[in-house]
Amino acid sequence: MFGLLDEYRGAIRAASSVFTFPMIVRVAAHAQIGSSTIVFERLTDLLAPLVYATDAERTDEVVRLWWERAWTARNWVDEVELPESYVDLRGTTYNETLERDRLSSEIRREVGPGHRLFGQRFSVLARDTARDDVLVFVEPNRVALVHLTYAPSAPDRHPWPIATFVLDKQQLEEQWQLRA
Structure with missing residues (x-):
């Protein structure tokens, strides 16, 4: 379903607030099964720095590092x-x-x-x-x-x-x- 529930919108805002660059989400969608505030926040954690990274910074190692960081803070x-x-x-x-x-x-x-x-x-x-x-x-x-x-x-x-x-x-x- 296109569009975001307020709770998902809030999760994206919370995740993007850590970055100093502006972030605008133009299109978003969610499903009745499998969507959650945690998924939206952690995907934002992963995607935002990669979107703003230079081509040289978008390596497999960087993606792996950001993925791990997006899931492990509480640990x-x-x-x-x-x-x-x-x-x-x-x-x-x-x-x-x-x-x-x-x-x-x-x-x-x-x-x-x-x-x-x-x-x-x-x-x-x-x-x-x-x-x-x-x-x-x-x-x-x-x-x-x-x-x-x-x-x-x-x-x-x-x-x-x-x-x-x-x-x-x-x-x-x-x-x-x-x-x-």
């Missing part, structure tokens, strides 16, 4: 070893739950319309005690470092708070190195 982020300055909030203790809730509320307060995290479902995984960075998992399959402002009122404009999306453990570790 690697649960097992990533955090830097010493981070407090791990992936557990289930009362204090971890309180801290996750507090940081989630702060992110929602700071994020406004037009921000890449606005309206997204996310969960806090860890926070940096040396900086105002928070590691979050954005549903269904994204990872971001969010640099909070803790301003008394919500920032008037995006990109505040800064949200840096990473595709794999290597990119996350590179971000940690840059921020050290």
Whole structure:
């Protein structure tokens, strides 16, 4: 069926929000069986960078890498070893739950319309005690470092708070190195 349900349209928007280049979907279709928000989001994860890549960048290796990245964020982020300055909030203790809730509320307060995290479902995984960075998992399959402002009122404009999306453990570790 041509056209997209709102939930599929939202999945494409969520997936394309990580890219800095504009993306316009002119034709789309879905089926009654086999379509889901996760399929649309992950296919966008795979296709968008390839559409904007140069011919030299469209190799089998690149396609394989993007395909793996589109499906594996939840797996690697649960097992990533955090830097010493981070407090791990992936557990289930009362204090971890309180801290996750507090940081989630702060992110929602700071994020406004037009921000890449606005309206997204996310969960806090860890926070940096040396900086105002928070590691979050954005549903269904994204990872971001969010640099909070803790301003008394919500920032008037995006990109505040800064949200840096990473595709794999290597990119996350590179971000940690840059921020050290």
